[in-house]
Structure formats: structure tokens, C-alpha cells
Amino acid sequence: MSTAILYWAIMFAQTALVAAMLLALTRMIKGPRAQDRVLGLDTLYVNSMLLLLVFGIRTGNTLYFEASLIIAILGFVATVALAKFLMRGEVIE
């Protein structure tokens, strides 16, 4: 009984996170401006990190947690670099 509940909860969380990733991806493609795309990318990173955590719960494999930590760090660096680029790269000072 409790295993079935857990199974459905994991399925729900995975589906919800994939849907969230799709929504963030849509925002990234649609724009309309560069800052919206970067925000979409950042959300995509966070969502994929959470998805990997749920994978880790499902399989009990430690590797997923390390992968999620790496994604979190990469996402942070990427977003900071892109935001800096938006500030300095495109607009003529």
C-alpha cells in the first residue's frame, strides 16, 4: 500500500517537473527579450536539478545527487555570466 503511494508520488513529481521544464523551455524560446530567456534557462536548470534528486530517490543511486550538485553549480555560473553579459555586452556604454 505505502509502496504504491510512494510510486505514484514519484511518478507525479517526475511528470510535474518535466512539465515545468517544458514551460521554462517555452519561455526560453519565446523570449520576448534576452533577460526572459536567461530567466527561463535558470528555471530550467533548477527544475532539472530537482528532477535528478527525484531520480535519486527512485533508484537509490548516489550518482544522481552528485550530478544534481554539478548542475546546480553550472547553472549558477552560467546565469551569472549571462546576466553580466546582458549588462555589459549588448548595450553600448
Added chain:
Amino acid sequence: MNKILPYPLLIIFLIIMWLSLTSFTLGQLLIATIVALIAAQAMAALQPAKARLKRWKSLLKLTGIVLHDIVRSNIAVTKIILQGNKRARKSGFMTIPLDLRDPTGLTALAIIITSTPGTAWLDYNSARGILLLHIFDLVDETVWLDLIKNRYERLLLEIFE
């Protein structure tokens, strides 16, 4: 003491982090200690502003308040997003004059404001101490001013200054 171990908390945190990412064995502990000591020396060479915590009690109280507020504003923002366009919602910018000047305190305030859904920290003018926020549900400016000035800043002033 201060020359050899400049940042004791940082060293302990780094050792724990290293061990949790690898395994809890004696060899890893040795490597972790060496890495942490080098990292602490590098940190000391950078000469960041030293943060001083004055009152641990207020820090605990602030953590409790912030956790409670995050839950509350999560519910509020969820409601607004799910309600759609039925209710007239006004979002907007607002400026808040701050008395807090300590860099660590300001960092803590930035983390609090940004991690609470519904408020976003946009700009801070350090010459005048004026903060520019964007509020998701700006019905009454005085409520938000009161929240940030009396609920967060007063405690942060107690803790850091």
C-alpha cells in the same frame, strides 16, 4: 592562532563537505584538512570584511520568522498565479530607505528578500542606503515597508551592528 587558523568555521564546513562528497575515512580526512587549511589561507589573502555576529538568539528568531514568511508568501504567490486574471493585481516598484550598512547584514537581507516569493531585490544605492524592490502584489506600500523595516531590518541591526 589567527595566523594558522584564520577562518575556523570555514575550515570545519569545508572538511565536512569534502568528507560527505567522498567517504568518511582517515585518508580522506587528511586530504580534506590539508585542502581546507589551504583554502582558509587563500581566503585570508583575499581579506574579506570580517562578519561579527552579536546575538545568536536574534539570529535563531530571524531564521524562524523567515521560514514562516517563506511558507506564507509561497501560498500567497501560488494563489495569485492560479487565480489568473480574475482579481485585479497591481505589481510595482518601491523604494525603501535602509539604516543597515553592514555588508554581511545587507547580504543576509538580500537572501531573505529574494528567497521570499513575491519580493525581488533589484538595486541598492550604497551612498544613500536606498533599496529598490519589485513587489509582486503591491496593494499597500506601508505593509511592505513595515514588513522589511520592522520585521527583518530591526533584527538584522541587532545581529550585525
Added chain:
Amino acid sequence: MNHLADLPFWAAWLVAAFLFIGGSLTLIGSFGLYRLRSFYDRIHAPTLGTSWGTAAVVLASIICFSVLQSRPVFQEILVGIFVTITTPVTLMLLGRAALYRDRSENNPNVPAVDPPEGILDQPKMGDKLESVEQCSSKHE
């Protein structure tokens, strides 16, 4: 999924509840990101996923693996701490970048640069200009 069968009843329920909360909060946050009209509104939406969305999934994982006692749970705590510290930095930088871009395009919906900066700067600029003018007049 064999390891999950060992979970006691209450832990399974708690993990399931936290997974449900985390998944739905993150979905709602991304939905808000998709649906809201202006950039400054959208910047609030992902914080749902990064505050309680992340916290709930991390808590679920901590409960699951500390009850099973299969491995230490520090990694999840690290993920939680890391997300809490980095989210403000990214959102603040993005917000400032957007503000900077909007200001440089003279967007009327955005507050202008604080006037005092200009007031503080102008007298110095004026002094320099005067001195330059004096110098040039001397040369003449």
C-alpha cells in the same frame, strides 16, 4: 524501486507528501514564468521552485535515506544550502541587468536612476570643467 519497499508506513507517506508538494510548487512556479506578462512579474515565479520546491524535494530525500540508513544525507543538505545561497545572486544580477537595459532604452515603466548620484557627481564635474575653461582661456 526495491529499496523503497523497506520504508515504514509513516516515512512513505511523508516522502510522498513532500514529493507531491515539491513537484506541484515547482510546476506552478514554471507555469507562472510562462504565463505572467512582464519580466519583473516573471522574476517572482521561479522563486516558488527554488524556495519550498527545492526544500520539499530535499526533505523527502533526507527522510527517505535517513530512514533507510543506506547512506549519509549531507549531499542533500549541500544542495539545499547551495540553492539558497545562489538563487539571490542570480536573480539580483538578472534583475539589475534588466533594469539597466530598460533604463538605457528610456522605458517609462521603470524607475529612473536615483537623482542624488547625479547631484553628488555634478559639482565635481563642474569644477573640472571650469578649471579646464580657465586653463584654455589663459592659453588664449
